[in-house]
Amino acid sequence: xxxxxxxxxxxxxxxxxxxxxxxxxxxxxxxxxxxxxxxxxxxxxxxxxxxxxxxxxxxxxxxxxxxxxxxxxxxxxxxxxxxxxxxxxxxxxxxxxxxxxxxxxxxxxxxxxxxxxxxxxxxxxxxxxxxxxxxxxxxxxxxxxxxxxxxxxxxxxxxxxxxxxxxxxxxxxxxxxxxxxxxxxxxxxxxxxxxxxxxxxxxxxxxxxxxxxxxxxxxxxxxxxxxxxxxxxxxxxxxxxxxxxxxxxxxxxxxxxxxxxxxxxxxxxxxxxxxxxxxxxxxxxxxxxxxxxxxxxxxxxxxxxxxxxxxxxxxxxxxxxxxxxxxxxxxxxxxxxxxxxxxxxxxxxxxxxxxxxxxxxxxxxxxxxxxxxxxxxxxxxxxxxxxxxxxxxxxxxxxxxxxxxxxxxx
Amino acid sequence: xxxxxxxxxxxxxxxxxxxxxxxxxxxxxxxxxxxxxxxxxxxxxxxxxxxxxxxxxxxxxxxxxxxxxxxxxxxxxxxxxxxxxxxxxxxxxxxxxxxxxxxxxxxxxxxxxxxxxxxxxxxxxxxxxxxxxxxxxxxxxxxxxxxxxxxxxxxxxxxxxxxxxxxxxxxxxxxxxxxxxxxxxxxxxxxxxxxxxxxxxxxxxxxxxxxxxxxxxxxxxxxxxxxxxxxxxxxxxxxxxxxxxxxxxxxxxxxxxxxxxxxxxxxxxxxxxxxxxxxxxxxxxxxxxxxxxxxxxxxxxxxxxxxxxxxxxxxxxxxxxxxxxxxxxxxxxxxxxxxxxxxxxxxxxxxxxxxxxxxxxxxxxxxxxxxxxxxxxxxxxxxxxxxxxxxxxxxxxxxxxxxxxxxxxx
Numbered sequence: 001x002x003x004x005x006x007x008x009x010x011x012x013x014x015x016x017x018x019x020x021x022x023x024x025x026x027x028x029x030x031x032x033x034x035x036x037x038x039x040x041x042x043x044x045x046x047x048x049x050x051x052x053x054x055x056x057x058x059x060x061x062x063x064x065x066x067x068x069x070x071x072x073x074x075x076x077x078x079x080x081x082x083x084x085x086x087x088x089x090x091x092x093x094x095x096x097x098x099x100x101x102x103x104x105x106x107x108x109x110x111x112x113x114x115x116x117x118x119x120x121x122x123x124x125x126x127x128x129x130x131x132x133x134x135x136x137x138x139x140x141x142x143x144x145x146x147x148x149x150x151x152x153x154x155x156x157x158x159x160x161x162x163x164x165x166x167x168x169x170x171x172x173x174x175x176x177x178x179x180x181x182x183x184x185x186x187x188x189x190x191x192x193x194x195x196x197x198x199x200x201x202x203x204x205x206x207x208x209x210x211x212x213x214x215x216x217x218x219x220x221x222x223x224x225x226x227x228x229x230x231x232x233x234x235x236x237x238x239x240x241x242x243x244x245x246x247x248x249x250x251x252x253x254x255x256x257x258x259x260x261x262x263x264x265x266x267x268x269x270x271x272x273x274x275x276x277x278x279x280x281x282x283x284x285x286x287x288x289x290x291x292x293x294x295x296x297x298x299x300x301x302x303x304x305x306x307x308x309x310x311x312x313x314x315x316x317x318x319x320x321x322x323x324x325x326x327x328x329x330x331x332x333x334x335x336x337x338x339x340x341x342x343x344x345x346x347x348x349x350x351x352x353x354x355x356x357x358x359x360x361x362x363x364x365x366x367x368x369x370x371x372x373x374x375x376x377x378x379x380x381x382x383x384x385x386x387x388x389x390x391x392x393x394x395x396x397x398x399x400x401x402x403x404x405x406x407x408x409x410x
Numbered sequence: 411x412x413x414x415x416x417x418x419x420x421x422x423x424x425x426x427x428x429x430x431x432x433x434x435x436x437x438x439x440x441x442x443x444x445x446x447x448x449x450x451x452x453x454x455x456x457x458x459x460x461x462x463x464x465x466x467x468x469x470x471x472x473x474x475x476x477x478x479x480x481x482x483x484x485x486x487x488x489x490x491x492x493x494x495x496x497x498x499x500x501x502x503x504x505x506x507x508x509x510x511x512x513x514x515x516x517x518x519x520x521x522x523x524x525x526x527x528x529x530x531x532x533x534x535x536x537x538x539x540x541x542x543x544x545x546x547x548x549x550x551x552x553x554x555x556x557x558x559x560x561x562x563x564x565x566x567x568x569x570x571x572x573x574x575x576x577x578x579x580x581x582x583x584x585x586x587x588x589x590x591x592x593x594x595x596x597x598x599x600x601x602x603x604x605x606x607x608x609x610x611x612x613x614x615x616x617x618x619x620x621x622x623x624x625x626x627x628x629x630x631x632x633x634x635x636x637x638x639x640x641x642x643x644x645x646x647x648x649x650x651x652x653x654x655x656x657x658x659x660x661x662x663x664x665x666x667x668x669x670x671x672x673x674x675x676x677x678x679x680x681x682x683x684x685x686x687x688x689x690x691x692x693x694x695x696x697x698x699x700x701x702x703x704x705x706x707x708x709x710x711x712x713x714x715x716x717x718x719x720x721x722x723x724x725x726x727x728x729x730x731x732x733x734x735x736x737x738x739x740x741x742x743x744x745x746x747x748x749x750x751x752x753x754x755x756x757x758x759x760x761x762x763x764x765x766x767x768x769x770x771x772x773x774x775x776x777x778x779x780x781x782x783x784x785x786x787x788x789x790x791x792x793x794x795x796x797x798x799x800x801x802x803x804x805x806x807x808x809x810x811x812x813x814x815x816x817x818x819x820x
Binding site: 029279355 | 762
């Protein structure tokens with residue numbers, strides 16, 4: 001039984017809206033050890049959709065369709081499925097009643113056009129949509145099963161969570177392993193990761209997926225057979241990757257994990273940024289409740305600002321330059337002192353494309369962490385990455401250094 | 411002649427890598443007034459690729475293929491095209507020589523496997539790749555033309571720029587209008603934009619595409635027939651949208667346009683952020699050369715930090731609260747004074763999900779701009795957007811307010 005995804009919508013082919021539901025489906029399938037076989041993106045065209053469905057129904061296939069279930073004239077999915085299967089479209093009065101209630105509850109009147117959202121191919125089973133108005137539906141045709149879901153990304157993802165397991169089971173798709181372990185990593189290149197893992201004892205006890213999202217990697221391991229060997233392998237993975245694992249949660253961010261680590265110790269945080277230009281603050285403040293930990297982030301881009309806002313000594317800047325171990329140290333210590341935070345992190349480096357010298361080429365950076373126990377500065381040189389990637393790398397390095405500080409507190 | 415895009419690669423279906431070349435192709439086609447008809451994402455499987463090609467070659471189609479041209483055993487594109495067309499794969503010695511030179515110039519030895527990158531279906535024409543090692547190729551089969559390009563996103567996009575016009579012309583695809591006008595907009599919802607534009611005189615002189623990238627919109631207008639009416643229409647568009655147009659460049663960002671506007675006046679900039687948490691600084695420092703204009707960005711998340719780093723009066727915070735017109739004003743004036751910048755912008759608001767009150771619900775924000783001519787504060791309430799979108803909206807509002815300040819300087 002292969003699985004094919006059909007995304008329907010002119011806007012996806014005109015470059016106006018980017019098709020992302022296929023990636024969500026393949027991720028959800030991957031979690032279940034199942035693989036997506038093909039993706040097709042089709043226009044809002046009755047004949048095109050119907051003939052693609054007819055074609056795909058010839059072999060045993062679970063066809064997941066997104067889009068074309070709206071109330072407007074160019075929403076053809078219901079009719080095209082009915083044509084492909086050879087049935088009529090009929091109105092479901094109980095679904096219609098449900099839609100009326102939905103609109104009434106929101107103080108709105110249902111337009112005549114919306115009645116269409118209660119239409120389904122004869123014999124179809126309605127898939128409840130708890131996240132919007134248009135319900136989905138599923139039906140069997142020959143060796144194939146068709147499942148149609150709304151195209152709105154939020155609704156599509158939520159309905160997969162509600163219905164995917166059931167659809168896979170009824171299609172006879174074997175979901176091998178649902179208990180995937182997730183490791184969120186920073187600080188190891190993907191190629192090194194593969195080599196390192198493949199040398200671990202019991203490596204054959206798992207199947208591996210890795211989703212790089214630069215400069216991070218999400219590593220997922222699923223058991224292959226022996227549960228005990230798999231558990232042992234996970235212990236080896238933790239040992240081999242160490243602090244490069246910032247989280248084992250499926251949904252998480254490096255900034256959120258760092259804020260949690262600090263909060264557990266009751267530590268408050270101050271940041272002083274130069275080359276990262278506010279990105280560290282931005283990543284931290286994407287996390288709800290960041291304000292309980294983060295006091296201030298002084299993005300001191302100019303030398304004068306480093307002196308005025310952080311108290312970096314003019315002599316330090318003159319002698320060692322803005323991009324130096326000494327300046328990084330004084331930035332971190334200065335912002336910690338002025339904010340009264342428990343710990344502070346500072347970055348100073350050369351993002352490029354201009355500004356590099358022979359002694360300090362583009363990509364040079366110093367990251368300092370100042371705490372009550374003193375200050376640690378780390379110097380790194382990134383090669384062959386552009387300005388945006390450099391900023392991202394340094395911001396994540398700063399988060400990693402903060403986690404290291406927490407670990408040093410024992 | 412329809413145009414179909416085939417993306418080839420297991421990694422695109424396992425959720426490990428997101429297919430983005432289709433969006434690039436549809437955008438490049440849109441610029442030329444041409445529409446992509448369908449996208450298919452296929453596995454690295456010889457039979458699957460060959461049979462999809464055979465199927466598509468039955469009707470007049472330009473088939474653009476990306477991926478599967480690498481040196482490894484699972485790169486099947488060459489062989490699958492040859493099978494679909496019914497020819498042999500042959501080695502092109504001059505391409506092989508070119509590959510040898512490429513490796514030599516980089517001090518590397520070409521592996522035996524790489525010889526495969528000089529293989530092509532008999533009768534194919536090589537498409538030079540100036541951006542990597544694997545060349546592309548094109549050939550005609552029946553009513554169809556097949557064009558295969560490397561899947562590496564950077565190389566794919568660059569090769570489209572090099573070869574797409576030629577491929578379209580030789581496929582007999584009429585490119586109707588190349589002289590699209592681009593308007594980059596902030597501050598108008600897409601639905602309002604459509605209504606506003608459709609009421610303009612000479613509206614029928616253009617075809618419109620809009621690419622929303624929240625909270626911005628890229629609007630593209632292409633002439634339809636009468637060039638004079640189109641030029642008149644563009645004047646009306648500029649009049650109707652006013653300062654909501656931040657740029658008419660095809661490649662640009664709101665932050666870059668704002669920095670240019672400031673730099674033209676020789677103005678330096680200071681930023682004080684609360685609810686945006688560093689995002690304004692991050693957006694500005696994504697622009698190379700930002701350091702010539704941006705002096706400092708004080709992300710003062712805690713009340714104490716607003717006092718210590720910006721000199722906001724304790725009485726102001728106690729009387730009006732951190733989210734108030736008065737605090738926004740003192741933040742902007744404080745960071746301007748301490749940095750010595752020409753102009754300063756400050757944000758303070760409630761990003762949520764927690765922290766709202768009846769008087770100041772989640773989504774409330776004040777943006778202040780302080781210059782030598784005084785300070786202007788604007789209060790806005792955003793409804794129904796999450797934390798990330800709130801931050802993005804406010805950051806762009808701050809950029810728009812800075813552009814307004816520049817315009818007020820005459």
